[in-house]
Amino acid sequence: MILIGRYLSPYTRRVAVSLNVLGMPFERRPLTAWHNLEDVRKVNPVGRIPALILDDGEVLFESSAILDHLDQVAGPKRALLPPQEPDRRADLRILAVCLGVMDKAAAARYEMVMRPEDKIHQPWVDHNLGQVRSGLAWLDAHFSHRPEGDDLPQTVISTVVMHDFLEIALADHLEMDRYPALGALSRKWRDADIFRATHPDIDTKQE
Numbered sequence: 001m002i003l004i005g006r007y008l009s010p011y012t013r014r015v016a017v018s019l020n021v022l023g024m025p026f027e028r029r030p031l032t033a034w035h036n037l038e039d040v041r042k043v044n045p046v047g048r049i050p051a052l053i054l055d056d057g058e059v060l061f062e063s064s065a066i067l068d069h070l071d072q073v074a075g076p077k078r079a080l081l082p083p084q085e086p087d088r089r090a091d092l093r094i095l096a097v098c099l100g101v102m103d104k105a106a107a108a109r110y111e112m113v114m115r116p117e118d119k120i121h122q123p124w125v126d127h128n129l130g131q132v133r134s135g136l137a138w139l140d141a142h143f144s145h146r147p148e149g150d151d152l153p154q155t156v157i158s159t160v161v162m163h164d165f166l167e168i169a170l171a172d173h174l175e176m177d178r179y180p181a182l183g184a185l186s187r188k189w190r191d192a193d194i195f196r197a198t199h200p201d202i203d204t205k206q207e
């Protein structure tokens, strides 16, 4: 399998960590829509990362659709998202907030980095950051009630990846110490090999 995308993308990275957790080997091409749009369009008509090229050449895109396929291949006992209700919908709720925070963080960041400085619309940045903060507060309350475990379900993988992304991409705009349960979860996992092997620094060092 070949994973297309850079690890600064939390969507790409959650797929990479999941592949590692499931013990599924993969190669990676660290492309982005900004530097390699034509190549990214060849694997995703919308021109976004991640995409996963399967061994038979079929291409999957959208991180949730890719992860759904990996869970199907892994089977119900190893799947990272519970296959049965009510656990499944409970975890999908958490993932919806986690992905919403990623989307809103990306929107705030794009507004700040893609526009000329005099065209940045600060109310739109603030709007998105407000949504990031309220999503983080909800997730922090959730994880403060969750018993510490050594398992790595998709909810934990995506939350740790999302937390790292915010610390790298929006550290000057968010007060991450307001979310102690998320900080504790991140500290517990971020140095584990399975996360370190996909740290965004890996791509920076390749440049």
Ligand SMILES: N[C@@H](CCC(=O)N[C@@H](CS)C(=O)NCC(=O)O)C(=O)O
Binding pocket: 008, 009, 010, 011, 033, 034, 047, 048, 049, 050, 061, 062, 063, 064, 106
């Ligand atoms: N919902 C998508 C989001 C993917 C996404 O937004 N990827 C970003 C990188 S973090 C991208 O390729 N952006 C380029 C663009 O939107 O032009 C997923 O879960 O895969």
